[in-house]
Amino acid sequence: MLAKRLSNLHPYVPGEQPKDRDYIKLNANENPYPPHKSVGEAVAKAAGENLSKLGLYPDPDSTELRKAIAKMLNETGGVFCNTKIEGEKCTPDEKDRIPFEVTPEMIFCGNGSDEVLSFVFYTFFDSDRPLIFPNFTYSFYPVYCGYYNIPMMQVPLKSDWTLDSGRMIEEAQKNDSGIIFANPNAPTGISMNRSDVADMIRRAPKDRIFIVDEAYCDFGGESCLPLLKDFKNLVIVRTFSKSLSFAGMRLGYVVSSPELIQAVFTVKNSFNHFPVDFLAQTAAIASCKSCWYYAENAKKVARDRDDFTSFLKDHGYFVIDSTTNFVFTKKEGHTGEELYQAVKKAGILIRHFNTPGIEDFVRITIGTPSQMQELKSVMEKI
Numbered sequence: 001m002l003a004k005r006l007s008n009l010h011p012y013v014p015g016e017q018p019k020d021r022d023y024i025k026l027n028a029n030e031n032p033y034p035p036h037k038s039v040g041e042a043v044a045k046a047a048g049e050n051l052s053k054l055g056l057y058p059d060p061d062s063t064e065l066r067k068a069i070a071k072m073l074n075e076t077g078g079v080f081c082n083t084k085i086e087g088e089k090c091t092p093d094e095k096d097r098i099p100f101e102v103t104p105e106m107i108f109c110g111n112g113s114d115e116v117l118s119f120v121f122y123t124f125f126d127s128d129r130p131l132i133f134p135n136f137t138y139s140f141y142p143v144y145c146g147y148y149n150i151p152m153m154q155v156p157l158k159s160d161w162t163l164d165s166g167r168m169i170e171e172a173q174k175n176d177s178g179i180i181f182a183n184p185n186a187p188t189g190i191s192m193n194r195s196d197v198a199d200m201i202r203r204a205p206k207d208r209i210f211i212v213d214e215a216y217c218d219f220g221g222e223s224c225l226p227l228l229k230d231f232k233n234l235v236i237v238r239t240f241s242k243s244l245s246f247a248g249m250r251l252g253y254v255v256s257s258p259e260l261i262q263a264v265f266t267v268k269n270s271f272n273h274f275p276v277d278f279l280a281q282t283a284a285i286a287s288c289k290s291c292w293y294y295a296e297n298a299k300k301v302a303r304d305r306d307d308f309t310s311f312l313k314d315h316g317y318f319v320i321d322s323t324t325n326f327v328f329t330k331k332e333g334h335t336g337e338e339l340y341q342a343v344k345k346a347g348i349l350i351r352h353f354n355t356p357g358i359e360d361f362v363r364i365t366i367g368t369p370s371q372m373q374e375l376k377s378v379m380e381k382i
């Protein structure tokens with residue numbers, strides 16, 4: 001009774017969400033700090049004073065929200081942890097400043113960046129040529145390739161865990177293909193400089209889409225937003241889930257040229273007119289207005305990440321220097337599964353992968369200082 005296409009599906013497995021015990025959750029790269037209180041107030045007001053609005057369809061185009069996101073990007077450069085914060089005002093660090101104005105026409109919003117990625121894959125990739133991505137990157141990309149019947153070509157990372165950009169470009173040229181990767185990459189946490197990404201785009205096929213997923217960019221690294229001026233085939237996907245403490249409310253967005261954004265709108269309107277509900281739009285607008293608060297949190301996370309990295313190195317762990325809100329680490333003589341189990345016994349969840357090549361590693365989300373203290377006291381005994 002099932003459609004044949006179901007045999008192409010290999011669903012993504014997220015970090016576990018157990019209910020048997022109150023674990024400290026450091027396994028899904030969620031933000032350890034709550035949303036700003038103005039977000040709660042905006043939602044309470046929307047569900048109270050504006051209760052009748054909950055019975056009406058939301059703005060299908062998220063118009064006000066796209067304005068708010070554009071403003072936030074112009075004020076932060078898309079890298080929260082480097083912004084200058086004065087009172088409730090953010091200014092980008094000089095090197096992150098976007099050399100043009102990001103406008104609402106350059107933005108598309110969806111129900112989490114997972115959904116946004118689904119629309120983007122449908123909009124830009126056909127089944128007539130492979131999509132190029134690294135072998136270790138966000139594991140949803142192969143899932144969507146199966147869903148949309150897009151062939152894929154996974155290029156191994158180099159031995160230092162960085163992208164093999166040379167080989168990715170060779171394959172893209174040979175197959176006249178598009179490219180996608182996360183920058184900073186997951187689960188390694190390594191980011192590529194903007195100028196190196198620009199070199200890649202310059203050599204990649206001009207009329208194929210080049211996607212950079214910037215889910216973790218607010219915690220370090222460099223955003224490719226400034227490159228939108230020079231490259232018409234560049235598509236940047238970002239999310240509110242991590243740096244804006246929004247994983248439970250679901251909001252992701254695309255930044256690209258108005259022409260490509262229009263194409264994504266066409267796909268959205270052929271699937272679901274209203275992917276972002278009224279409460280999510282309300283909460284997200286309030287979040288953008290408090291981006292200074294999230295920038296402070298990103299700075300704390302970045303500081304605690306660097307501190308935790310030093311701790312791990314001091315205790316004999318191999319750690320890849322991270323520019324994200326997580327670290328990827330391993331310890332000689334232990335599998336990732338063993339590290340995961342040892343930490344779980346103490347009531348803390350981290351993530352391990354059974355994928356060959358990274359099965360010795362665990363990925364640990366940076367929590368609050370007290371959570372990290374608890375974790376350290378377990379990990380120093382391993």
Ligand SMILES: *Cc1c(COP(=O)(O)O)cnc(C)c1O
Pocket residue numbers: 029111112113114115138182186213215238239240241247251252
């Ligand atoms: C978390 C994550 C996403 C998905 O974020 P949502 O907006 O919660 O769907 C996308 N890409 C990468 C690389 C991620 O780590």
